[in-house]
Amino acid sequence: NGSIQSFYVKNDQKNLIAMFFELPNRQIKVGDSWSLNMNFISMDQNFKCDTSYKKNNVTLIGLKQIAGQTTAIIKYDLTEFVSGDFNNPLAGNNKKTMMKMTYNAIGEFSVDKGRWTNYDGILSLSASGVMTSNTTKKIQLLAE
Numbered sequence: 780n781g782s783i784q785s786f787y788v789k790n791d792q793k794n795l796i797a798m799f800f801e802l803p804n805r806q807i808k809v810g811d812s813w814s815l816n817m818n819f820i821s822m823d824q825n826f827k828c829d830t831s832y833k834k835n836n837v838t839l840i841g842l843k844q845i846a847g848q849t850t851a852i853i854k855y856d857l858t859e860f861v862s863g864d865f866n867n868p869l870a871g872n873n874k875k876t877m878m879k880m881t882y883n884a885i886g887e888f889s890v891d892k893g894r895w896t897n898y899d900g901i902l903s904l905s906a907s908g909v910m911t912s913n914t915t916k917k918i919q920l921l922a923e
Contacts, residue, residue, distance in 0.1 A: 782802075783801055799898070809842060815855075817857075818859070833858065834857060836857070838854045848889050852886075855883060856882075857882040876906075878905070879906070898919060
C-alpha cells in the first residue's frame, strides 16, 4: 500500500526507506499531499528545546505520459528545526544549540512499472552549538 510496514527498523534506516520508497497509502490525484513516516532530528534528555518546527509535505504535482506509460511527478518539501540549550552534565554547562535539516526533491515514478524513473534531491544540514555543521548533499536514484 506504499507505507512502511516494518515498525522495528532503526530510525536512520526508516528515514532512508521513507525518503526513497514510501508512497501514499491511499488513492490520490494531482494536487494531493501526504507526509512521510520519518524524523530527521532527534535529541536526548540533555536538550531543552525553546523553538521547533517541522514541515513534512510530499505532493503529486503532475501526471504525464512517457513512452506510453503514466508517470507521476512527485515533489518533496521537508524541513525540521530545533533550537535550545544542550546541558553537558560532564562539563556542568549549557550550550545554545541549533539544528536544521531540509530535503527538497522531485521524482518521476512510473505507475505502470511500479518504480522510479528519475529521482533527484538535495539534503542540507545546518547546525551550531554542540555540533557545528553546514553540509549539502545531492541525493539521486539511478536506474541500472
